[in-house]
Amino acid sequence: MPELPEVEVSRLGLIPHIVGKTIREVIFRTPKLRHDLTPTLLRYITGRTIQRIERRGKYLLFDCECTQGGGWLLIHLGMSGSLRFVAPKTPPQKHDHVDLIFNDTTLRFRDPRRFGTLQWSEGSNVLQHPLLRSLGIEPLTHEFDGAHLHTLLHKRHAPIKTVIMDAHCIVGVGNIYAAESLFKAGIAPTRPAHELTLEQCNLLVAAIKETLSESISAGGSSVRDYVHSDGGAGAYQLACAVYGRHKLPCVRCGASVALIKQAGRSTFFCPHCQQ
DNA sequence: CGTTACCCCTGGAGGC
DNA sequence: TGCCTCCAGGGGTAAC
Numbered sequence: 315m316p317e318l319p320e321v322e323v324s325r326l327g328l329i330p331h332i333v334g335k336t337i338r339e340v341i342f343r344t345p346k347l348r349h350d351l352t353p354t355l356l357r358y359i360t361g362r363t364i365q366r367i368e369r370r371g372k373y374l375l376f377d378c379e380c381t382q383g384g385g386w387l388l389i390h391l392g393m394s395g396s397l398r399f400v401a402p403k404t405p406p407q408k409h410d411h412v413d414l415i416f417n418d419t420t421l422r423f424r425d426p427r428r429f430g431t432l433q434w435s436e437g438s439n440v441l442q443h444p445l446l447r448s449l450g451i452e453p454l455t456h457e458f459d460g461a462h463l464h465t466l467l468h469k470r471h472a473p474i475k476t477v478i479m480d481a482h483c484i485v486g487v488g489n490i491y492a493a494e495s496l497f498k499a500g501i502a503p504t505r506p507a508h509e510l511t512l513e514q515c516n517l518l519v520a521a522i523k524e525t526l527s528e529s530i531s532a533g534g535s536s537v538r539d540y541v542h543s544d545g546g547a548g549a550y551q552l553a554c555a556v557y558g559r560h561k562l563p564c565v566r567c568g569a570s571v572a573l574i575k576q577a578g579r580s581t582f583f584c585p586h587c588q589q
Numbered sequence: 590c591g592t593t594a595c596c597c598c599t600g601g602a603g604g605c
Numbered sequence: 606t607g608c609c610t611c612c613a614g615g616g617g618t619a620a621c
Contacts, residue, residue, distance in 0.1 A: 317614060348597070348616085372615075393615050394599080409599080427598045429615060445617085472592060481616070488614055557614090577593065580612085 316391040318453070318486025319529035321372045324397055328367055328374075328421075331399060335416045336363045337378075344411040348392060348431040351412070358434045359387055359414070368440075371449050371485030375440055384438030388445065392429030398422050450483040453522050458484070460516030467507040467515070474510060475503035476577045478522070487522060490557045491529070493582050495521040497556045502588040503581045504574070528553075556582040 316324070340359050342351045362378035362385070369375060374397075376387040389397070400422050402415070412423040412432060423430070435443040451458050451466075466484070470477045478484055479492045487495065496503050498521035501514055510518070532553070555565050559582060560573040569586035 320614080346597095390615080392598095393613070425598095426600065427613090427615095429597065470591075476592085479615095490614055578595090579614095 316372060316393075316395065317488035317491055317529075318372060319491075319526055319533055321369055321374060321391065321486075322530050323533035324391070325367050325369050325374055328397065331419065332364050332414075332416060332421060333366055334364065335418075336361065337414050338417060339413075339415040341413040341415065342411065343406060344428070347411060347425060347428045348390070349433065351432060355432065355434045358385060358436075362387075370441065370446050371452075371481055372488075373446060377440075379438065384436075386435040386440040386443075388431070388433040388435055388440070388443065389423070390431045390445075392425060392427060392431070394427040395423065395425035395430035398424065448482055449485050450481060451485070453484050453486055453519075454526060458519060458523075460512055460519045463519050464510070464512050464515040467510055470507035472507060473503060473576055474501060474505045474507045474518075475581055477507040478518070479577075479579075484522075486526065489579050490554065491522070491525050493557045494555060495525045497583060497588060498525060500588055502585075503576065503583050556584060558582065 337359055338361075340356045342356060345351060359378065362380055365377040365379050367374065367376055372390060374389040374391075376389070378385045378387055389395075391397070398421075400420050402418075402420055404420065404422075406413070406422070407424070409426040409428075410422055410424045411428070414421040414423075423432070433443070433445065441447060451462065463484075467474070467477060470483075475492050475496060478487050478495070479489065493503065495518060499514065499517040501510065501518060556571050559571040562571050563569065564571055564584040564587055567584065567586050569584055571582055572585050574581050574583075
């Protein structure tokens with residue numbers, strides 16, 4: 315469920331609660347998520363004070379620097395992961411895999427499908443971690459503009475939708491926002507990426523930024539003492555123009571929204587508005 | 590190198 | 606009701 319906006323909303327929700335606080339204890343109830351959760355990881359984290367929380371793509375990065383040296387905790391929510399604050403000693407429910415216990419609160423990681431992960435990155439240069447170092451550009455940065463995208467697409471013959479979802483190209487654009495952004499830009503998801511004109515790249519970049527930003531704003535308004543729910547009826551989902559609207563009328567022209575498969579993922583689009 | 594297929598895992602929806 | 610199949614907002618890796 316989490317795409318970039320959900321992860322960013324989680325980050326913003328976490329900051330006021332745990333930055334500056336020390337992890338007193340860690341509980342792993344599940345030996346394996348996407349990767350093994352080693353006792354070593356547990357040992358590294360315990361006693362660390364969270365200095366700040368950053369984000370790279372859909373990875374949450376907890377700066378755990380201390381006097382003994384730098385280190386970062388990486389958390390990826392996968393498809394079904396969520397982080398939530400619970401009162402101390404709250405009994406765990408099914409799929410509650412990890413607790414980070416602070417003095418006054420507990421941060422609980424739940425993930426039914428276990429596609430999420432927790433990783434330790436030793437040292438201060440977390441961006442060189444194997445899972446992060448080959449990630450593509452952040453879509454909400456100044457450097458991500460039409461000309462940049464045009465260059466990225468130069469040698470890519472795969473469909474544009476597949477390419478903007480490729481985290482080695484652009485991070486954080488998941489299946490929903492890829493569909494919504496292409497609709498907004500009026501570009502067919504099937505178009506070979508390298509065929510997009512500079513003008514279309516400008517439109518697509520604007521659409522991606524707008525889609526992601528709007529979603530962050532919408533999600534941010536609903537966060538209080540818990541950090542992102544487990545999907546379901548997210549505020550943004552109600553605002554989808556094409557995603558999940560197979561056979562329903564296009565909000566712009568009334569034509570029937572189409573559904574196709576691309577690289578194993580569902581793609582929704584309007585065959586009339588998107589060329 | 591670029592691209593696709595497969596895999597990790599559980600739960601919910603819908604057909605029979 | 607139960608059983609079966611398919612689907613799900615991610616992404617790393619192997620293989621072509």
